[in-house]
Amino acid sequence: MKYEMKPLFEKRMKTLLPDKKDFDRFNKIVHEKPRRFIRCNTLKISTEDLLKRLNKRWRVVQPYKDHPEIIVIESILGPGELGNSIEHLLGYYYVQEISSMLPLLSLKPKPGEFILDLCSSPGSKTTQMAAMMKNEGTIIANDLKLDRIKILAANLERCGVTNTIVTRNDGVGLCNRISKTDFKFDKILLDVPCSGEGTLRGSPKTFKIWNLKVVKKLSREQKKLFAFAVKCLKVGGEIIYSTCTHSPEENEAVVDFALKNFPLKIEKVILPLKCRPGIKEWGEEKFDKDVEDCCRIYPQDNDSEGFFISKFKLVEEIK
Structure with missing residues (x-):
């Protein structure tokens, strides 16, 4: 069904x-199925050994020479084929969009660090x-x-992860206690x-369920989550704020809130891969000029899904 x-x-x-050709390219690609990416799980197998196994049944390529663990399956796949392979069941790879x-x-992230995945x-x-x-x-993995x-x-078990503590908490409440x-x-x-x-290609139902009221509600929740999470970061530490959406309310507006507070x-x-800078204004709202250092990923630029990524360093203790 096409939405x-x-x-x-x-x-x-x-x-x-605003460029018509650019929008038309976007509108075309969001109705196409996404490429099939996997990530080699180097905790269990080397990229070379995984490729030897996969090449026996599929055509695979490594599009990024500096990141050989990122692999594209170019063969036509049957339903569930990637998830049902013995290599997947053994945790040799993770099906993950680029x-x-x-x-x-x-x-x-580096060995020996303490990291929160909220x-x-x-x-x-x-x-x-x-x-x-x-x-x-150590990783604290919360949901x-x-x-x-x-x-x-x-x-985590399938992939042989042993350095992670799983917690079940409301993100705001957990960060409030840690802080x-x-x-x-x-x-x-x-x-x-x-x-x-940004997930229209892999999840077309997003066309149907999209709602501006939900966008604005999420923006408020995202700002609150950021405000509590950043208090758990050490001075000199880094925090990534990312979404799989294009809406400025959930992206640059949250970054602007973080920089101002x-x-x-x-x-x-x-x-x-190709990134576009963050936008400096949306409607009547003007954002901090540094939002340009954020990254907007559009599907037509990289034959991918859409994403937004921002990175911050805490420069002094939060009082």
Whole structure:
């Protein structure tokens, strides 16, 4: 079934993409199925050994030479084929869209660090984080709903992750309790629940359920979550704020809120694919000029899903 954009959503996207050819490319690609990306789980197998196994049944390519763990399956796949392979069941790879891998490529977690993944289920980024840390250090992987926690725990076990503590808490409540202790994290991943405008290719029902009231409600919740999370970060520590949506209310508006209310320095996001800078205004709202250092990922630029990534460093203690 093919869904079409709601008129208001289309109007907003045309404002974000004022060039007609650019918008037309966007409108075309969001109705196409996304490429099939997987990420080699280096906790269990080397990229070379995984490729030897996969090449026996599929045509695979590595599009980013600096990130050989990122693999595209170019063969035509049957329903459930990627998820039912023996390599997947053994945890040798994670089915993960390229945009979803980008926040960790920017955060650059290292072995031995203490990291908070506040909205972690289903675990794609948590398992990626653990692999980059070589299972050394500690990850607190938090989510709220029990059914999502079960999925997270299953993926951590399948992928051989041993450096992660799973918690089931409201993100605001958890951060509020942590902030009252002396414990601070080296890094925080805040990949927040959002309106999902960037997932139209993989989840076409987003066309149907999109609602501006929900966007504005989520924006308020995202600001609150950021305000509590940043208090758990050590001075000099880094926090990634990311979404899989295009709406400025959930992206630049949250970044602007963070810069105006906390002693943060925004860091330029540099990634191995085409990024567009954050926008400096939306409607009557003008944002801090540094939002340009954020990264907007549009599907027509990289044959991917859509995403937004921002990176901050805490420069002094929050009083």
